[in-house]
C-alpha cells in the first residue's frame with residue numbers, strides 16, 4: 591500500500607522531508623488537529639533552549655495561547671544530550687533552563703496556568719551512569735528519557751537505506767528498541783518519550799504499516815515500561831511527521847494497558863509556535879477510548895495522577911491542578 595504523502599519521497603532527487611512534513615501538518619490543520627482546547631496537560635514541550643526549536647518557541651507565547659485555549663498545565667522539557675557531538679550537548683545550561691521556567695511559572699500562576707520544569711534527556715546506554723549522576727545533582731519536576739538518532743546513528747538519512755537493505759523489521763528496529771528497553775529499565779525516567787519514533791526515520795524504506803503488522807516487536811519495550819513503572823508517552827508529533835500517527839499508535843497503547851501498564855503521559859513535542867498543542871485532542875481521545883481516566887505526571891516529589899476530564903473538555907478548568915494522587919482507574 592502506498593503511503594499517500596510519500597508518493598513524493600524520492601530518495602534520489604529528495605524532495606526535502608521537511609517540505610513533505612509541512613504538507614502533512616497543513617492537512618492535519620484542515621482536519622482540525624490544531625484545535626485542541628480545554629485539556630489539563632501537555633507534558634512534552636520545547637523552547638528556543640533546544641537546538642532543534644525555532645526562535646519563536648518562546649515560553650510566554652506558549653503560556654498566552656495555553657491560557658486562551660484552556661490548557662491548564664505545561665511541562666517544558668528542553669533537550670539535554672550527553673554525547674559531546676550531539677546537538678543538545680551544552681546547548682543551554684541547567685541554570686538558564688531552570689530560571690526561564692521558574693520565572694514563567696511565577697508570572698503565569700496568578701492567571702491560573704501551571705508551568706513545570708522538565709527535561710528530555712537523550713538516553714544512551716554508554717552514558718547511563720553520567721545521566722544518573724547528572725539527574726541526581728539537577729532535580730527537575732518531570733523527566734522524559736528518549737532515544738534519538740544521533741550523529742553516528744544507523745538511522746541517519748545518509749545511512750539508513752544501506753542499513754535496512756536485506757534485513758527483517760526485527761533486525762532493523764533492534765538497535766533502537768534495545769536502547770529503549772535499557773532506558774526504561776534504567777529507572778531514571780518518569781516517562782519514555784515517543785516510544786517508536788524509529789517509524790519516522792525508516793520512511794520510506796519501511797512504512798509505519800509494517801510496525802502494525804508485527805506487534806510482537808513492541809513486547810520487550812512495553813514489558814520494560816510495565817516492570818519499571820516508567821510511563822508510556824503518547825507523543826503527537828508523529829501526526830505531523832512522515833509516520834502520520836502518534837508515537838505509539840492506539841493498538842500499542844491498548845497492549846500496554848493489557849500487560850498491566852497504567853502510567854500514560856501525553857505530549858505535543860512542540861518545537862515552534864505553530865505546532866502548539868497540535869494533535870493533543872487526538873491523543874486525549876485515544877487515551878480515553880483505551881479506558882484511561884487520568885494521566886501520569888510528576889511535579890517534583892512523587893508521581894501524581896492528572897484527571898483527563900470529559901470528552902468535551904468540560905470539568906477541567908484552567909485553575910492550577912491540585913496534587914491528585916491515587917490510582918488512575920479510580921479517578
Ligand SMILES: [Zn+2]
Nearest residue numbers: 710736783784
Ligand atoms: Zn525526542
Ligand SMILES: [Zn+2]
Nearest residue numbers: 634636710859
Ligand atoms: Zn521532544
